[in-house]
Amino acid sequence: MTERTSVLIAGNSRSEQAVRQKRPDAKIVGVLKDLALVEYVSSEMIVDEIVIDGQMAPRGETLEQWISRYNKAFPQVSVTVVGENPGQGISQPSATKVITSxxxxxxxxxxxxxxxxxxxxxxxxxxxxxxxxxxxxxxxxxxxxxxxxxxxxxxxxxxxxxxxxxxxxxxxxxxxxxxxxxxxxxxxxxxxxxxxxxxxxxxxxxxxxxxxxxxxxxxxxxxxxxxxxxxxxxxxxxxxxxxxxxxxxxxxxxxxxxxxxxxxxxxxxxxxxxxxxxxxxxxxxxxxxxxxxxxxxxxxxxxxxxxxxxxxxxxxxxxxxxxxxxxxxxxxxxxxxxxxxxxxxxxxxxxxxxxxxxxxx
Ligand SMILES: Nc1ncnc2c1ncn2[C@@H]1O[C@H](COP(=O)(O)OP(=O)(O)O)[C@@H](O)[C@H]1O
Ligand SMILES: [Mg+2]
CATH class of the missing domain: 3.40.50.300 (P-loop containing nucleotide triphosphate hydrolases)
Structure with missing residues (x-):
């Protein structure tokens, strides 16, 4: 049996709907409205991928800074950001940004x-x-x-x-x-x-x-x-x-x-x-x-x-x-x-x- 990808969503019910439509094979392990909670959950359970609504605003840093910190702490989890417009849909899981310098x-x-x-x-x-x-x-x-x-x-x-x-x-x-x-x-x-x-x-x-x-x-x-x-x-x-x-x-x-x-x-x-x-x-x-x-x-x-x-x-x-x-x-x-x-x-x-x-x- 092939393992399903465990996806944690940082966003709202619309983001969840978009993930369900585009990735019917994915196992959604949770939908969270707070990025601090996403970090906590990632350390407590197996997550293969997180999908973040591009409008999420972490406390005290930009979304880009948050992602870079998250990547360091959870290098095994791939991160996908979805556009502001839900119609834009979900891209396939991107590899985390490749460090070049x-x-x-x-x-x-x-x-x-x-x-x-x-x-x-x-x-x-x-x-x-x-x-x-x-x-x-x-x-x-x-x-x-x-x-x-x-x-x-x-x-x-x-x-x-x-x-x-x-x-x-x-x-x-x-x-x-x-x-x-x-x-x-x-x-x-x-x-x-x-x-x-x-x-x-x-x-x-x-x-x-x-x-x-x-x-x-x-x-x-x-x-x-x-x-x-x-x-x-x-x-x-x-x-x-x-x-x-x-x-x-x-x-x-x-x-x-x-x-x-x-x-x-x-x-x-x-x-x-x-x-x-x-x-x-x-x-x-x-x-x-x-x-x-x-x-x-x-x-x-x-x-x-x-x-x-x-x-x-x-x-x-x-x-x-x-x-x-x-x-x-x-x-x-x-x-x-x-x-x-x-x-x-x-x-x-x-x-x-x-x-x-x-x-x-
Ligand atoms: N993980 C390891 N297991 C066994 N021997 C090791 C290990 N790491 C280093 N060594 C040995 O320890 C010694 C010191 O390592 P080295 O890298 O030259 O130390 P340093 O550069 O800090 O002075 C070397 O003989 C090396 O072969
Ligand atoms: Mg030396």
Missing amino acids: QTVVVWSPKGGVGKTFISANLACAAAMATQGKAVLLDLDVCSGDVATYLDLADGPTIVEMLPELPRLRPDGLDRYTQKHASSRLNVICSPRRPEFSNLISVEHVRHLLSLAARRWGLLYVDTAPDITSDILGEVIEAASAVVLVITQDVCALRQGKVALDIFGKLGIQEESVHIVLNRGSKDAPISESKVEEYLEKRLAAVVPDDRKTVEKSVFQGRPVTLSSRTEIASAIWRLLSGISPGLPLPDTEKRQKKTRRLRFW
Whole structure:
């Protein structure tokens, strides 16, 4: 038996009538006149799609802002807005708007928690989802590992770019960019030796971020832990999303909490911070729910501890997201769709997502 699409309507009886006419196969799970209620219901029951009457007015924001917030919170639900005129009818479910420009900074105040692993895999997944329209910048300028994770140890690095940078046009970046062949990810590697890191100034970083945003749209940035570094400050300022990587240990959590506090003071919006629990394990004394309770924030993803898969992937320079058969790869694909709703997931991930949700219920 094929499953019917569960549709939640934000509108009135006329919107309901229009949906019933145009989509007789749909299962209407409710008609609500308040968008705040739509959010609440979406978190409490399975909804595949919401249909919104274009005249709905959310409190304190535009309908467009509300939809963008909703998309982030419920990336699995597709959103359709119907015209003001009921005669216009309902369009087929549109995919959520595809994100084409974003600067995602992967950071943690602690070293060794998995920043490079997460950034390399997230960026590869994004490149695969966009046919190569993503770049990973390794701005851990003293001890960058991206080249090792992606097996790109021999090509150009940021250092060769520096003398040219002030005169460079966006497409000029290509000369200093390496291509990760299997994912089509563009990569700008950090200096091969730590003594070259002193050559990189904040102005260089600012200019590079701006050129790369114009050249590729989707930027992923790997970073060093030092919160006092000017380079990190510049990168965080340019970020549209920050992925804060933590692990289930007391020090990482304590420092993660301090980082959240600093983000708040810097005026970084809470919804642009995504906490990722890396090396997650059910056996850890500090459970996932305790972590959330302590940080007072929901985890965006839990990436399981899987030493064998990760070490093999690093050894081969082949990100786990290239083959989506492991739980660890699925977790990263889900993280990608949480941060960038609308980017297409591989079919296997879509199926897994649905099964997981249904099983939960
Ligand atoms: N989910 C994971 N499961 C098992 N090992 C992991 C996982 N994530 C990272 N690692 C390992 O942890 C170590 C540190 O990861 P890395 O990404 O280099 O950290 P960072 O960039 O924060 O210093 C590496 O040896 C890596 O292979
Ligand atoms: Mg690193």
